[in-house]
Amino acid sequence: MQWQIRGDRPIYQQLMERLTEEIVSGQLQPGDKVPPVRELAAEAGVNPNTMQRALADLEREGLLHTNRTSGRYVTEDSQMIDSVREKIAADRIAEFLAGMSLLGYNEQQIEALLRKHSAGEGKNDAENK
Structure with a gap:
């Protein structure tokens, strides 16, 4: 650890x-x-x-x-573990969405960015600049 x-x-x-x-x-x-x-x-x-x-x-x-x-x-208790995992994920998603909103992204733009990055595109955009 x-x-x-x-x-x-x-x-x-x-x-x-x-x-x-x-x-x-x-x-x-x-x-x-x-x-x-x-x-x-x-x-x-x-x-x-x-x-x-x-x-x-x-x-x-x-x-x-x-x-x-x-x-x-x-x-x-696997149900308890799953419940805690889901709560952590929901909290992190809420933080992410709030941060993206502060950057001026709307829901559709966020979805497009997520699709782009999950498909492997754009991962090196920051490195290429």
């Missing part, structure tokens, strides 16, 4: 987002054991208490659960 912590938001939130992305993307599979707090904290370069807070919040949300004798595990 490569952690990129920025100073613009609380660290524990960034840790939660990163771990959530790993769960919904399948990098951490349902039922997988999560590495210990100290190991994750050292890897991310953060205080173990901050990592503990992020993991505890993910437990409250239901994405992780603790087995007192063997550690934390990713939920096996």
